[in-house]
Amino acid sequence: MPTILRVGPYRFFFYSLENDEPPHIHVESVEKVAKYWLAPVRLASSHGFRSYELTSLRAIVAEHEQVFQEAWHVYFGD
Numbered sequence: 215m216p217t218i219l220r221v222g223p224y225r226f227f228f229y230s231l232e233n234d235e236p237p238h239i240h241v242e243s244v245e246k247v248a249k250y251w252l253a254p255v256r257l258a259s260s261h262g263f264r265s266y267e268l269t270s271l272r273a274i275v276a277e278h279e280q281v282f283q284e285a286w287h288v289y290f291g292d
Contacts, residue, residue: 218285221274226282233290239282241271250275252283 219226223243232238237252246262248271255276260268275282 216285216289218282219278224271224274226275226278228286228289230289237283237286239275239286241275252279252286255279 215227215229217225217227218239224241225243226239226241228239238258239250239252241248241250243263246260246267248260248263248268249258250256250272251258252275255272257268257272263271
């Protein structure tokens with residue numbers, strides 16, 4: 215589970231065996247989790263986050279989308 219970025223209480227990462235899916239990023243904080251597709255950035259799933267948190271997280275993902283895309287392609291060799 216490579217961690218790509220930490221922002222405040224949030225950890226952005228991907229699982230190492232997910233190269234069969236389109237590029238995406240997971241985010242967790244305490245017992246909350248979410249998954250965002252990249253290009254275009256959109257929520258794939260979530261558990262525990264409130265809607266205002268998901269809105270903030272989407273903005274963070276959009277801001278760092280290029281970093282996440284590059285890390286995905288370097289890690290998975292695409």
